[in-house]
Amino acid sequence: MLLQVxxxxxxxxxxxxxxxxxxxxxxxIVPPAITAALYFIIFGSLIGRRIGDMGxxxxxxxxxxxxxxxxxxxxxxxxxxxxxxxxxxxxHVEELLVSPLPNWLIVAGYICGGVVRGLMVxxxxxxxxxxxxxxxxxxxxxxxxxxxxxxxxxxxxxxxNAIFAKNFDQISFIPTFVxxxxxxxxxxxxxxxxxxxxxxxxxxxxxxxxMVNAFRYGFLGVSDVNVGLAYxxxxxxxxxxxxxxxxxxxxGVGTRE
Amino acid sequence: xxxxxxxxxxxxxxNGVQALKGIDLDVEEGDFFALLGPNxxxxxxxxGIVTSLxxxxxxxxxxxxHDLDKELAASKACIGxxxxxxxFNQFETVTTILLNQAGFYGxxxxxxxxxxxxxxxxxxxxxxxxxxxxxxxGGMKRRLMIARALMHEPRLVILDEPTAGVDIEVRxxxxxxxxxINNAGxxxxxxxxxxxxxxxxxxxxxxIDRGRIIENDRMASVLRKLQTEVFVFNLHSPLGAVPExxxxxxxxxxxxxxxxxxxxxxxxxxxxxxxxxxxxxxxxMRNKSNRLExxxxxxxxxxxxxxxx
Numbered sequence: 244m245l246l247q248v249x250x251x252x253x254x255x256x257x258x259x260x261x262x263x264x265x266x267x268x269x270x271x272i273v274p275p276a277i278t279a280a281l282y283f284i285i286f287g288s289l290i291g292r293r294i295g296d297m298g299x300x301x302x303x304x305x306x307x308x309x310x311x312x313x314x315x316x317x318x319x320x321x322x323x324x325x326x327x328x329x330x331x332x333x334x335h336v337e338e339l340l341v342s343p344l345p346n347w348l349i350v351a352g353y354i355c356g357g358v359v360r361g362l363m364v365x366x367x368x369x370x371x372x373x374x375x376x377x378x379x380x381x382x383x384x385x386x387x388x389x390x391x392x393x394x395x396x397x398x399x400x401x402x403x404n405a406i407f408a409k410n411f412d413q414i415s416f417i418p419t420f421v422x423x424x425x426x427x428x429x430x431x432x433x434x435x436x437x438x439x440x441x442x443x444x445x446x447x448x449x450x451x452x453x454m455v456n457a458f459r460y461g462f463l464g465v466s467d468v469n470v471g472l473a474y475x476x477x478x479x480x481x482x483x484x485x486x487x488x489x490x491x492x493x494x495g496v497g498t499r500e
Numbered sequence: 501x502x503x504x505x506x507x508x509x510x511x512x513x514x515n516g517v518q519a520l521k522g523i524d525l526d527v528e529e530g531d532f533f534a535l536l537g538p539n540x541x542x543x544x545x546x547x548g549i550v551t552s553l554x555x556x557x558x559x560x561x562x563x564x565x566h567d568l569d570k571e572l573a574a575s576k577a578c579i580g581x582x583x584x585x586x587x588f589n590q591f592e593t594v595t596t597i598l599l600n601q602a603g604f605y606g607x608x609x610x611x612x613x614x615x616x617x618x619x620x621x622x623x624x625x626x627x628x629x630x631x632x633x634x635x636x637x638g639g640m641k642r643r644l645m646i647a648r649a650l651m652h653e654p655r656l657v658i659l660d661e662p663t664a665g666v667d668i669e670v671r672x673x674x675x676x677x678x679x680x681i682n683n684a685g686x687x688x689x690x691x692x693x694x695x696x697x698x699x700x701x702x703x704x705x706x707x708i709d710r711g712r713i714i715e716n717d718r719m720a721s722v723l724r725k726l727q728t729e730v731f732v733f734n735l736h737s738p739l740g741a742v743p744e745x746x747x748x749x750x751x752x753x754x755x756x757x758x759x760x761x762x763x764x765x766x767x768x769x770x771x772x773x774x775x776x777x778x779x780x781x782x783x784x785m786r787n788k789s790n791r792l793e794x795x796x797x798x799x800x801x802x803x804x805x806x807x808x809x
Contacts, residue, residue, distance in 0.1 A: 245573070248606025255603025262596070334587035338648075341551045341581055342604035343573040500513065500554045 252344040253352050260356025263326060264363065271322070271360060272367060275314045279368040282310050283375040286432065298434050298465045303376045308459040309431030312393060314368040316451065319361030319394040320422060323353050323401035328414045331405070336498060346492035350402060350485065357398025358391065365390060378462060385470065386461025392477040393454040397422075399484035406488065406497040425451045430459075435467045450476055501564065503529045503656050503687040504550065509559035511545050519545040521711040522559065527704070529564070529655070532682045533689045534702035534719070538800050542711045543691045544584065547660055551581045564655060577605065580649035580657045584664070586641050590634035594625060594644055597633060598651055605652035612651065619647040622677060639666040643674070656687045663697060675701060695793040699723070705792070709800045725795060730788035731768070733758040736781035743778050745771065759788060 264271045287303035297305040330336035339349050372378060380386060400417075408414045429451030435443050446452050453473035460466040466473075492498060504527040511520040519542045527533045537543045548554030550561060552572065561568040566575040588597045595616065602612030620626040623643040628636060636644060642662055649657055659678070663671045671694075678701060682688050692698055698705060698719075705722050707715040715722060738755035748771065749761040758780075760771060775782060788794075 244606075248573075248577075251606040251608060252604050255600055258603075259596075259600055266591070330589070333589060334585065335589040337551075337553060337583070337587045338601060339604060340553060341576060341579070343576040343606075344604055345573065495555050499552070500548065 248343060249345070249348055252342070253348055253355075256339070256344075256349065256352025257355045257359070260322070260326060260353065261359055264322065264356070264360045271318070272364060275318055275364045276367045276371060279310055279314055279371050280374075282306075283371065287375055298463070300463055300465075301376070304378075304463070305434075305459075306432055307372045307376060307378060308462045309429075309455045311365050311368045311372065312390065312455050312458045313426050313431050315361040315365040315390055315394050316397045316426060316454070317418065317422065318364040319357040320397040320401040320404075320418065322360040323357040323398045324405045324408070324414050324418070326356065327353055327402060327405035328408050328411075331408075331498065332411075340498060347489045350399075350488045350492065353402055354395060354398045354485075357401060358394045361394035361398065362390070365394075380462060381464035382461050384461075386458060389454065389457035389461055389473070389477070392474070392481060393458065396450075396454075396477055396480045396484060399481065399488055402488045403484065403491070406491050408497070425449050430455050430467055450480060453477065501529045502562070503527045503531065503564060504689065505560070505562040506546070507560040509546070509549065509561060510557045511542075511549065511554065512557045518711050520549075520556075523708070523711070523713050525706060525713060525716065527656075527687060527689060529687055530682075530685055531687055531704055532678075532702045533687070534698035534705040535689055535691045535708065536695065536698060536705060536796060537691075537708035541708045541800075543708055544660065546708070547581070547658055547689075547691070550658065551579060552576065577652070578655045580652065580654035582642075582645045582649045582657070582659045582662050584660045586645070588633055588641075588644065588648065591632065593630055593632055594620070594636070595629045597644065598648055601648045602651045607652055615651055615653070616647075619650050623647050624673070639670040642666055643670070646674070646677070650681070654686070656689070657681065658689045660691050661693065662690070663692065663694060671697070695796055699792040707796060707799055714799050715795075719792075722795060723792060728761050728763045729794065730759055730761050731771075732786050732788050733760065733775070733782050734784045736783050739780065743775070743780060745774055 283303065286306060291302035291306070294302045296302070327336070330339075369378070404414060404417050428446065429449050430446070435446045435452065438446065447468070453468050453476045456466040456468045457470050457473035457477070460470050504525070506523055506525040508522045508524065509520055510518070510522045512518045523542075523546070535543050535546070545554055549556045550563065550568070552568065552575075561575075563575040563578050566578065568575045592600075598616045598620070599609065599612050602615065603609075607615075616629070617626070620629055623646060625640060625643055625647065628640060633641065633644065642665075646659070646662060649659075662678075663674055666674070675697065678688060678690075690698060690702060702719055705715065705717065705719050706713050735756050735758065739752065739758075740755070742750055742752045743758070745760065747766070751759045753759060762768065762771070772782070
C-alpha cells in the first residue's frame with residue numbers, strides 16, 4: 244500500500260514537471276537552443292577559426308561538450324528553482340505538503356523533473372552542435388553518467404535556492420551572480436592549462452570545472468582534471484545536497500510556519 | 501472513535517504571538533463540527549497544525565487515533581482540506597489539478613478519473629473540466645477545492661470558510677452537498693464567519709478566542725444558553741417617541757421600526773397586546789440576528805469568558 248502510494252505519487256510529480264516543461268516550451272526549450280546556436284556561430288565558426296586547435300581538437304569541437312553541459316546545468320537548476328518557488332509563491336506546494344508523500348520522495352520527484360529538462364535541453368543543444376561540427380564519443384558511459392550526475396547536483400542546488408527564496412529576486416540572484424560566472428570560468432571555453440598557475444589553483448575550487456571536464460572526457464578523451472576525482476566530487480555533492488534538501492523540508496524551512 | 505483529538509495544543513510564532521494556548525478538543529467520527537472564532541482567534545493555526553502546514557510548539561494531535569508526530573503519513577491520508585485561500589496551480593486545467601491530487605495520495609488514474617467525473621458533476625463543474633483554473637469564477641474555484649479535497653475520499657474533511665464570497669444559490673447547493681457527504685459518514689470540521697451556516701449544518705460547536713476555547717458543546721445546548729433575543733417589529737405608521745413597554749428593553753432605530761429585547765421567560769403575546777392597546781399596528785416581525793451570532797458576540801466580547809482549553 245505504502246509502496247503504491249509512493250510509486251504513484253512519484254510518477255505524478257515527475258509527469259507534472261514534464262507537462263510543465265512542455266506547456267511552456269517557449270521558455271524552457273527554445274531559449275537555450277538559440278543561445279547555443281549563437282555560441283557556435285560566434286565562438287565556434289567566426290572567432291574559433293582564428294583561435295586554432297585546443298587540446299588537440301578544433302576549437303569548436305573542444306567547446307561543444309562544455310556548451311552542452313552548460314545548457315544542462317543551467318536548465319536543471321532553473322527548472323527546479325522556478326517550479327518549486329512558483330509552487331511556494333502560488334501556494335500549490337501545499338497540495339504536496341499536506342499529502343502523505345514523504346519529503347524524500349517530493350525532493351526526488353522535483354529533482355527528476357529538473358534532470359528531465361536538463362537532458363531534453365542537452366539533447367536539443369547536441370542536435371544543434373551536429374549542425375556545426377562532428378561529435379565523436381570516446382567513452383559513452385562516462386559521458387552519460389557525467390551529464391546525469393551534473394544535472395542531479397544542479398537540480399538539487401536549485402531546490403536549495405527555491406526552499407530559502409522569499410521572493411523572485413532571490414531565485415535570480417544565484418543563477419546570475421554565482422552560477423553564470425562559475426560556468427564561464429569552469430573551462431567551458433578554454434583549457435585551464437592556458438591560465439597562470441595561481442589561476443589554475445583557483446579554478447580547481449570550481450565544481451563546474453570537474454563536471455565539464457568529465458563530460459568532455461566522455462566525448463573527446465581529454466580532461467584538465469582527474470576524472471576519478473570529478474566523480475567523487477559529483478557523487479559527494481549529490482549526496483550532501485539531497486540530504487540537506489530533505490532535512491530542510493523535514494524541518495519546514497521555507498515551507499511551514 | 502475520535503476523528504480528531506487535541507491535547508494541550510499550543511503554538512507560539514517566532515514573533516512571540518501565542519496563537520494557541522494549550523487547547524483540548526475532541527471531534528467524534530461522523531460529526532459535523534463548527535470551529536468558530538473571530539479573525540486571529542487561532543482557528544487557521546489549529547487547522548494548519550492538523551494539516552502539518554504549521555509546526556506546533558507543544559501538545560499532541562491525533563487523527564483517527566494516528567499520532568501526528570509518530571504516524572504522519574497515516575494521519576495525512578485521513579484528511580482532506582479546503583483552505584481559505586485558493587492554493588491550486590492557476591495555470592493547470594481543472595482535470596489536471598484533480599488527477600494530480602489523486603496521484604499525490606497514490607490513487608491510480610483509472611480510479612481517479614471516475615471520482616473526478618462524480619465530484620465535478622455533483623459540484624456542477626463537469627462542463628469546466630478542461631478549463632484553465634484561473635478562468636473560473638470565485639465560486640467555481642471554491643467548488644474545485646472541495647472536489648480536490650474529496651479525490652482521495654478522506655474520512656475527515658476540513659472546510660476553512662468554504663462559502664466565503666460565493667452567492668446565495670451556490671452557498672445553498674454547497675450546504676446540501678456538505679450534508680450529503682456528512683450523511684455518508686465523512687466527519688466534517690467547518691470554520692465559517694456565516695454563523696447561520698454553522699447553526700444550520702453543525703451538531704457540535706467550539707468557539708475559540710485569543711488562543712483558548714471558550715465554548716465547546718452540542719449546538720442545541722449552546723443555543724439554549726442564550727437567555728434573550730431581540731425582535732424587530734416593522735410598524736404600519738410612524739411613531740413620534742419610543743412607546744412604554746414595562747419590563748422590556750425597547751429601542752427605535754427609525755420611526756417605522758421597534759427593537760424589543762425579550763427574555764426566555766417573557767411572552768410575545770404580551771408585547772402584541774400592549775402594542776395593540778397603544779394603537780400601534782405591526783406589519784411584520786423578525787429576529788434581529790440569528791441566535792448563534794448573538795451568543796458568539798457575547799462570548800467573544802467577554803474578557804473572562806474562558807471555559808475550556
